[in-house]
Amino acid sequence: MDLHVMDLYIKSLIKEAGHIIRNSFVTELIIEAKSDANDLVTNMDKEIEQFFITRIRRDFPGHRVFGEEGLGDVIEDLEGMVWLLDPIDGTMNFIHQKSNFAISLGVYEDGVGKLGYIYDVVNDNLYHAVEGEGAYINDERLAPLTETSLDKSIVGINATWVTPNRYIRHEDSIRLIRDVRGTRSYGSAALELAFLATGRIDAYISMRLSPWDIAGGIIIAREVGAIATNFSGEPANLLKQDTFIAANPSVHSKILNEYIHLK
Helix, strand or coil: CCHHHHHHHHHHHHHHHHHHHHHHHHCCCCEEECCCCCCEEEHHHHHHHHHHHHHHHHHCCCCEEEECCCCCCCCCCCCCEEEEEEEEECHHHHHHCCCCCEEEEEEEECCEEEEEEEEECCCCEEEEEECCCCEEECCEECCCCCCCCHHHCEEEECHHHHCCCCCECHHHHHHHHHHCCEEECCCCHHHHHHHHHCCCCCEEEEEEECHHHHHHHHHHHHCCCCEEECCCCCECCCCCCEEEEEECCCCHHHHHHHCCCEC
16 A cells, blocks of 8 residues: 555545535534533534545545544454544534634554544644654644653643542642643644644643544654653553553653552
């Protein structure tokens, strides 16, 4: 499989999907709740996922699709070519703000990330990477991450994890917030990884992320030197929901070892 041919195809496909999403702003959304009242899905999430699946099955027979809305294949392994897709990452932002959401896509071959994409639909910024060839925004190459220190770092973290919760010791998270330069929360894992890759933030931490949230962003972030693992320091899980931290290599281990402790 020629990755550069696939890359051109996927960029065109993503831009077409983005056009469909932008056109939907003038129509009424059908909104449903999934696992809880704040876990939202719209008719556009489903329509965009089906748009990708239809094209992939037509033009890349034999490839499998692992999508958030479950319209693709049942994925229990990463053998062969697997596309991991979140049609709209940041659905709550999409509904409430019509901004701060993205199309997230990673293409993996036998578990190895080959092609990664994050498309900031509203701002028309397309982040992408081909394995071993660097990361780009709108086809302009991103510089490798430079060394930093924790006290000069901006960390992406949801406020939930610095309040009492059943997953991690929030006292340690509070210490982290006090020790870094600042925090941000954008409500889209894909955009947080794009911002990590561009150096706008220096780490992104989440307790629960699904494979499609991070599959594309990991490939992009790694191409500029970022490290992505779960809270045990193991490679990010691309088959099921797991903890997640991606960070500039100069602060990754410090955050993981000194500030993140599961209950």
